[in-house]
Amino acid sequence: MKKIIYIVIGVALVAAVVFTLVGNKKQNAADVAIVAEKSASVAVRVDTIGTAAVETDFVANGNFEPSQSLTFSAENSGRVTRVLVEEGSSVRIGQTLAIIKGDRLSVDVNNAKAAYENAVADRQRYENAFATGGVTQQQLEQAKLAAVNAKARLSQANISFGDATIKSSINGVVNKKHIEPGSVVSPGTPLFDLVNISTLKLKVTVNEGQITTLKKGDKVDVKASVFPNDSFEGKITFIAPVADASLSFPVEIEIAKNPDNKLKAGMYGTATFVTSNTDAAKSQIKTAPRSAFVGSVSSNQVFVVKDGTALLTKVVSGRILGDKVEILDGLNDGDVVVTSGQINLSDSTKVDVVK
DSSP, X not given: OHHHHHHHHHHHHHHHHHHHHHHHHHHHHHHHHHHHHHHTEEEEEEEEOEEEOOOOOEEEEEEEEEEEEEEEEOSSOEEEEXXXXXXXXXXXXXXXXXXXXOHHHHHHHHHHHHHHHHHHHHHHHHHHHHHTTSSOHHHHHHHHHHHHHHHHHHHHHHHHHHHTEEEOSSSEEEEEEOOOTTOEEOTTOEEEEEEEEEEEEEEEEEEHHHHTTOOTTOEEEEEETTEEEEEEEEEEEEEOSSOOTTSEEEEEEEEOOOGGGOSOTTOEEEEEEOOOOOHXXXXXXXXXXXXGBSSSGGGXXXXXXXXXXXXXXXXXXXXXXXXXXXEEESOXXXXXXXXXXXXXXXXXXXXEEOO
């Protein structure tokens, strides 16, 4: 009898264990389903699209450069006999800067002149002889050609002799002197570095969103970092037609008035571009956060959140205004866009908004 009782108790215990395991399995399955449902959504941060007053004026930094800068090089070989300017000297167009010994060049001029005079005399004799039948037409033509060639050699000798006197071709300042009296130079040897800083140009770069608001001739307010209280009037003289590798466009601004050469080439400058004329124009700009764009602004794609789902949406972007981007089409005021977490999203992904 006891054996039967033990059997019954054992069967009951086994049944209880089985029942418990089955219950736990169902609970685990339910828990997994809940976790899976939660993990199907992606946590994101969002922002709301709106139209508001946005400051569209912007600044760009760069360095001042001289309007003209050149290096004079020797065109003939010789020894420098005189240097007539020093570093920092102001020079004018046509002013003599240095003289190179021209004894050999003077001899070349005299030889070329004598050869030319002899060729002219020969041509005259051949012309007289041809009139009486003493020479042929071919001999006369050769005499004429010899005279022409002799004249060309004389002209070249005079040019070379003139090159021994180094003259400035611009108005400016001697920035560096490479020679001293007694220096021996050859063709291509640097002699002087000249710069013209009566007018300077400020070179800056602007991005693709800003370049559309600029045009040649626009007035620009310019300041130098070393003169924070002084403003200089600039004018855009060049806008690059092609962007560089960073999608920036070089722009040159000419500063026509530089009293007492106050600004120096190499100084750091800031240009302020005014692109809005009225407050009304500034307040009519619909923008989205720059961080809302998938990858970069050039992708023109954002995720719009609707009913807990992120929808990949194509937009038309305009100017880049700091951390905001102008929206020309594709979004409406009140639309909610994802600003963080896009890397985990694809079209129609469920999302949880993180406050």
